[in-house]
């Protein structure tokens with residue numbers, strides 16, 4: 209990725225921000241009013257900027273001292289919370305008071321448009337309704353399962369080759385390609401074939417991921433509007449990437465609409481992908497179709513890849529847990545003493561009922577998501593003056609952020625072993641999976657705006673994991689390596705996740 213200057217590692221930018229903060233703080237910041245109780249101010253905006261590479265851990269260290277705290281900012285009040293009581297209040301009890309507001313959509317609209325992630329109120333309600341109907345259909349369930357199965361077989365073939373030639377692979381890169389291919393296919397009905405190295409698919413995917421990263425940089429660079437106006441620096445780069453994305457997507461939409469209008473016989477073109485299903489209703493609004501489906505792609509692909517990567521990483525750090533997961537998978541598939549030579553054969557055994565018999569794998573996935581929630585922080589704007597259940601005040605316009613990443617590391621929520629990777633915490637005495645309160649395990653948000661793709665995500669994570677971990681064993685290239693995250697909207701692994709892969713004994717060389 210060829211991003212221009214990394215602003216935050218630029219001392220002039222950091223010093224400049226400090227100066228601006230210092231000057232403006234005294235004039236603009238609305239000091240908490242007398243007589244009202246506010247959360248303790250833990251730091252100023254400058255510290256997170258300086259600590260931005262380790263931002264989530266820095267915010268976690270503050271949360272160990274204060275469950276909920278303020279960060280002094282010249283722009284608006286900033287409140288950060290890990291307290292399940294406050295989280296339940298903002299996401300459910302007083303849901304209507306906490307939304308996206310105007311700021312976030314104004315920064316992200318070039319990529320996300322008016323998709324479900326950026327809107328509040330009636331616009332959100334309408335999309336939520338349509339999307340949740342879509343998610344509950346058997347068509348989507350079946351079509352997406354077949355898609356993930358097909359692509360996981362492709363991944364398995366790549367892993368087999370790597371195992372046979374003792375090659376080191378970047379498993380994170382492969383998961384990113386797998387989920388891009390799969391989610392795009394479910395969304396648009398098109399095979400990008402990143403896993404197979406298709407040039408056009410790879411070009412689109414790179415542009416999409418770069419656009420996503422560049423949009424995120426806007427949050428840290430107040431001058432982005434000026435750069436956009438003059439089309440310079442990262443904004444010029446963003447524009448190029450957005451054009452590649454839009455050209456590609458609008459062409460698909462146009463083709464689909466034309467097919468639809470030309471064909472009298474519906475069954476000839478009617479497909480199960482989401483675009484085909486939406487074109488029937490919204491064929492005269494390509495922009496709306498683009499927004500809906502790109503939001504879907506964005507919602508689905510990175511979180512699934514991220515959860516798989518961190519799972520593999522933790523299982524490499526805990527080989528005994530990796531063995532236990534593999535054992536459960538092979539038992540659920542009734543394959544203790546058989547040999548298998550083909551990933552497709554193996555996949556054919558992974559039935560829905562077999563997936564139900566993998567509570568330990570389910571627990572390991574939840575553990576990966578607890579410690580590495582795809583969305584580490586989720587900010588909401590308070591639309592009115594309010595008081596949180598802990599008795600502290602929130603002013604109109606304050607941004608209240610709940611922090612799934614920090615929450616996963618709080619001993620007061622998870623006990624003294626909060627930092628440990630321990631699937632057992634999700635199982636009861638009989639080994640059955642025991643869900644947690646969504647106000648403690650906030651990775652999927654909670655309340656009316658809970659992630660719509662949670663069941664979808666678990667199903668597909670289990671399809672991928674059962675084959676990947678049932679057929680293969682993994683070891684980190686460098687067993688001492690401690691992997692951190694890369695700062696972006698999601699907690700991606702910081703560096704290539706380089707692993708050795710070997711075949712498990714049930715899965716022998718042909």
Ligand code: HEM
Nearest residue numbers: 324507508511512515582583651652653657659660661665
């Ligand atoms: C491990 C996987 C996943 C995690 C941790 C996750 C997490 C989240 C979170 C935190 C939100 C709330 C974001 C916000 O504030 O607006 C959300 C919303 C959403 N997610 Fe997921 N997600 C995952 C997978 C998926 C998948 C696979 C899909 C679809 C294919 C999906 C679809 C959605 C949609 C449509 C929303 C918007 C809901 C709304 O605003 O009403 N998610 N997800």
Ligand SMILES: *[C@@H]1O[C@H](CO)[C@@H](O)[C@H](O)[C@H]1NC(C)=O
Nearest residue numbers: 351352354355357358359393
């Ligand atoms: C999955 O693979 C099978 C066999 O190669 C193929 O017939 C089918 O069309 C594929 N389905 C999807 C949704 O990719």
